[in-house]
Amino acid sequence: MKRLLAFYFSGTGNTRYVTQLLCRHLSAGYEVQTHEISGANHTEEIQKADIVMLAFPVYGSAPPQPMRDFLYAHRRAVAGKELIIVATQYLFSGDGAASLGRAAEKYGGIVSYAEHFRMPNNISDCPMLAVRTGEALWDILTPTDRKIVRFAARILAGKKQRRGFNPVSRAVGYFSQRALFRKHEQEKRMRLSVDAARCIQCGACVRACPVNNLSLCGGEIKAAGKCALCYRCVNLCPQKALKLFGKNPPKVQYAGPTYMKNEKNT
Numbered sequence: 001m002k003r004l005l006a007f008y009f010s011g012t013g014n015t016r017y018v019t020q021l022l023c024r025h026l027s028a029g030y031e032v033q034t035h036e037i038s039g040a041n042h043t044e045e046i047q048k049a050d051i052v053m054l055a056f057p058v059y060g061s062a063p064p065q066p067m068r069d070f071l072y073a074h075r076r077a078v079a080g081k082e083l084i085i086v087a088t089q090y091l092f093s094g095d096g097a098a099s100l101g102r103a104a105e106k107y108g109g110i111v112s113y114a115e116h117f118r119m120p121n122n123i124s125d126c127p128m129l130a131v132r133t134g135e136a137l138w139d140i141l142t143p144t145d146r147k148i149v150r151f152a153a154r155i156l157a158g159k160k161q162r163r164g165f166n167p168v169s170r171a172v173g174y175f176s177q178r179a180l181f182r183k184h185e186q187e188k189r190m191r192l193s194v195d196a197a198r199c200i201q202c203g204a205c206v207r208a209c210p211v212n213n214l215s216l217c218g219g220e221i222k223a224a225g226k227c228a229l230c231y232r233c234v235n236l237c238p239q240k241a242l243k244l245f246g247k248n249p250p251k252v253q254y255a256g257p258t259y260m261k262n263e264k265n266t
């Protein structure tokens with residue numbers, strides 16, 4: 001059986017959900033292994049795999065820094081390798097999947113499949129963006145589940161599909177990446193801050209941070225300036241003491257997609 005190796009970065013569980021469901025369907029034709037990306041080196045496993053999946057959420061229509069770093073660290077291993085690029089997003093990203101796909105192709109990767117999946121919003125401290133919980137998630141998860149089934153069937157049938165690589169998607173992506181989410185703007189607008197009056201120094205945010213950006217120092221949460229913008233800490237803080245984008249900490253936190261729907265249906 002051919003070997004499929006899937007790597008994902010997921011701040012709040014959406015991309016993990018999509019990766020796991022997709023891999024479950026793909027296990028009909030592949031021996032599948034999934035890994036959450038970390039600092040670990042996977043060069044040898046990638047070299048042995050027949051096909052490699054890279055899954056991530058889009059941030060301003062672009063891949064998160066940890067996923068870009070992962071690809072760069074494994075650029076020699078992906079040369080000549082067939083790739084599946086999976087991007088999760090709330091509304092649109094234009095060329096979210098293609099923006100990592102193009103980087104992979106620069107290193108000699110062969111992007112045979114690329115797809116975007118709509119998932120719930122996880123930016124919880126911006127009043128303009130509603131956070132859904134419980135059954136309200138189903139409206140988004142149900143069509144996404146179906147799209148996952150269709151995408152898996154295409155991969156199993158070997159029918160290539162490259163979402164986001166056409167000129168229109170590229171233009172939309174360019175607009176979002178440059179106009180809406182310029183790097184210096186990102187730093188200005190998205191600085192993690194902790195409400196000292198609410199924080200109880202429980203360390204939940206420190207333990208949850210996927211890039212070890214946070215530490216508890218002298219009774220205060222300190223950020224080392226390498227935030228991945230993943231929103232995990234903002235959504236996990238039991239005191240709702242953290243904010244990143246909005247003026248105030250969230251009223252409702254994003255709890256991630258649940259398997260409630262599937263459990264109910266079975």
Ligand SMILES: Cc1cc2nc3c(=O)[nH]c(=O)nc-3n(C[C@H](O)[C@H](O)[C@H](O)COP(=O)(O)O)c2cc1C
Pocket residue numbers: 009010011012013014015016056057058059060061062088089090091092093119120121122123176229230231
């Ligand atoms: C910093 C940030 C920027 C985002 N930018 C976009 C975007 O440009 N377009 C979009 O549709 N969704 C955007 N989203 C929403 C996420 O891509 C979406 O909720 C994703 O599925 C979260 O995945 P995760 O739970 O695996 O981290 C953004 C989320 C964050 C935290």
